[in-house]
Amino acid sequence: MARRGGRRRERLVHVLARVPLQPPWTVGEFLAWLEEDSGREVELVPWTGSALEPNNRCGLLLGGPTRYVIRYDATRSVRHQRQQIFHEVGHVLCQHPGETFRPTASVLTTGLSLAGIEYMMQRSTFDTPTEAEAELVGTQLAVLSRGPIDLDSRGELHRIAVTFDGS
Template identity: 60%
Template sequence: MFSRLTRRSHVHDVLSQIPLIAPWTVGEFLDWMAEHTQRKVILSPWTSPHEEFGGRCGLVWGTDDSYIIRYDPDHTVRHQRQQILHECSHILCQHEGEPFCPTESVLTEGLDINSLRWVMRRDTFDTPTEAEAELLGTQLAVRSKGPVDATSLGALHRIAGTFGPHS
């Protein structure tokens, strides 16, 4: 079981390995993460209605060569960044996903279910891995700016940041 001090130390260690200059965009971060992990990182927003499974939290799927991150496109841009970077935090902290037996469902909608090997999803908020991913995800989100699409230019956010705080 991780203590708070151990979690904070691990989060600090992970943050110290990120060579990006803040504020970065989600696209810049995912490009770095793909290079760092040697796996593609694919954003896949939820497309089914909220009501189908009681809300749309983020989750991450693992395939042989990629991570697929689901997030809710109906949330604010800040919340989208938080969801995405929380899921990235599970990967960076090397949290283990659970094996997945492919089935067609709302969770796999639009994905090639035969390529899915594992999933990391939240059953409860009160676990050491969720606390660690939330702590790191928040630290990453605070350092990020702009929309979650790949066309956002981080350099513009860094230049604008010299003149004052922006979201």
């Protein structure tokens, strides 16, 4: 058991070492870097309408050769939103394969362009190795982030504030 935890920590350190950004970063800054690093567009799309069933909606990653779509629950706290978003980013950084997905109009895809979507990462529990790894990486990324879920948000003020308050 301790051996598996050691491998997870090594993997976390390896994945995080690839990130050249200075924390704390914003979601927008991180996703801009991810686009550059992966060569794929990253769309951030909150759930809408009937997808907002109480206690039933978390993050979702849809992907294809030219883009990623990250869905998240905008009715949750900003911290919880960042956690959902960075969990999905964790799947990308860890290069987890998704389930083959041939999208049709459904609750999962409401409001999305379906062009180029080939796979999906969706969980029912956190007890699989890929979900545990994405949660570990995503939590670390979320802890190192600040600010609203706003793609135009810049992190300079958050980085300056950290030098004064130490958090």
